[in-house]
Amino acid sequence: MASSYISIEGIARRFPAPEGGKTTIFEDLWFGMERGEFVCVIGHSGCGKTTVLNILAGLDEPTEGAVIIDGKAIEGPSLDRAVIFQSHGLLPWRTVLGNVAYAVASKWRDWPKAKVEEHARKAIATVGLAGAEMKKPSQLSGGMKQRVGIARALSIEPKIMLMDEPFSALDALTRGTLQDEVRGLCRTTGQTVFMITHDVDEAIYLADKIVLMTNGPDARIAEIVVNPLPADRSRHDVHKHPAFYPVRNHIIDFLVTRSKSFAAELATPGKVWNRRSPPLVTPGAPDPTPPLARAV
Numbered sequence: 001m002a003s004s005y006i007s008i009e010g011i012a013r014r015f016p017a018p019e020g021g022k023t024t025i026f027e028d029l030w031f032g033m034e035r036g037e038f039v040c041v042i043g044h045s046g047c048g049k050t051t052v053l054n055i056l057a058g059l060d061e062p063t064e065g066a067v068i069i070d071g072k073a074i075e076g077p078s079l080d081r082a083v084i085f086q087s088h089g090l091l092p093w094r095t096v097l098g099n100v101a102y103a104v105a106s107k108w109r110d111w112p113k114a115k116v117e118e119h120a121r122k123a124i125a126t127v128g129l130a131g132a133e134m135k136k137p138s139q140l141s142g143g144m145k146q147r148v149g150i151a152r153a154l155s156i157e158p159k160i161m162l163m164d165e166p167f168s169a170l171d172a173l174t175r176g177t178l179q180d181e182v183r184g185l186c187r188t189t190g191q192t193v194f195m196i197t198h199d200v201d202e203a204i205y206l207a208d209k210i211v212l213m214t215n216g217p218d219a220r221i222a223e224i225v226v227n228p229l230p231a232d233r234s235r236h237d238v239h240k241h242p243a244f245y246p247v248r249n250h251i252i253d254f255l256v257t258r259s260k261s262f263a264a265e266l267a268t269p270g271k272v273w274n275r276r277s278p279p280l281v282t283p284g285a286p287d288p289t290p291p292l293a294r295a296v
């Protein structure tokens with residue numbers, strides 16, 4: 001575990017329960033991510049995905065356990081970690097350039113205004129918004145606003161991108177285009193990405209690994225699907241790969257049945273499962289669950 005770039009080490013999060021006492025959203029959660037990995041997390045509403053992301057962002061703290069990034073425990077938010085939410089959170093009174101420049105100036109406080117703006121313009125161009133620099137958020141479509149959010153995140157050259165359903169509010173066409181752009185950008189920049197999605201196809205297209213969480217409360221990481229699709233896949237032919245449907249069916253079966261019945265599954269004789277090292281599985285591979293496969 002200690003060798004992973006991002007190391008989630010036995011974290012728990014409990015909240016006060018309405019009837020008194022505490023509700024355990026999850027506990028003893030272990031997971032490691034390597035530098036440059038694109039990880040998607042899938043699980044039903046309420047299992048704690050956003051809570052994990054907030055802990056990674058430093059916006060929330062685990063009740064127990066710790067998250068270690070590059071050898072250091074997280075202590076609050078950092079400009080090394082950019083967060084992209086479903087709602088873009090732009091400053092409505094600032095232009096596109098103003099929104100992105102604000103982030104750039106926060107990271108490089110001693111840069112002169114011209115250098116800040118030049119850097120911001122480059123990020124804006126990267127997401128295909130050159131020409132829209134002087135527009136206000138109210139003049140932009142949902143997809144354009146989300147692009148500004150992505151430009152703002154990329155502009156500070158974070159080591160880690162944390163994305164909470166970043167495309168879910170967009171129409172299918174815009175969603176597809178932005179998925180392509182984000183995947184291309186992350187591959188070029190070697191970003192480490194932790195992304196929450198409810199969209200199985202999106203996860204299969206984007207992720208190297210897909211973390212499957214059981215239903216809450218007391219949610220667990222049941223297993224981690226290692227995506228067998230080739231790294232140079234394209235959105236248009238991803239479904240033609242022979243491994244696509246085995247992976248898709250495996251995840252959908254998990255969401256429909258196993259996410260609820262996982263505790264019973266653990267009681268099955270011979271079932272090997274350890275909270276500290278959820279199994280890595282590759283559906284469609286000749287031996288989909290190598291017994292000694294470890295997540296970290």
Ligand SMILES: Nc1ncnc2c1ncn2[C@@H]1O[C@H](COP(=O)(O)OP(=O)(O)OP(=O)(O)O)[C@@H](O)[C@H]1O
Pocket residue numbers: 015016025043044045046047048049050051052216
């Ligand atoms: N500040 C809080 N106080 C009390 N309960 C909370 C708080 N924040 C989250 N929760 C509860 O923790 C659980 C997990 O919430 P979280 O938003 O992490 O789930 P999620 O898996 O991201 O759900 P969704 O897919 O709907 O976004 C939920 O039951 C939620 O009500």
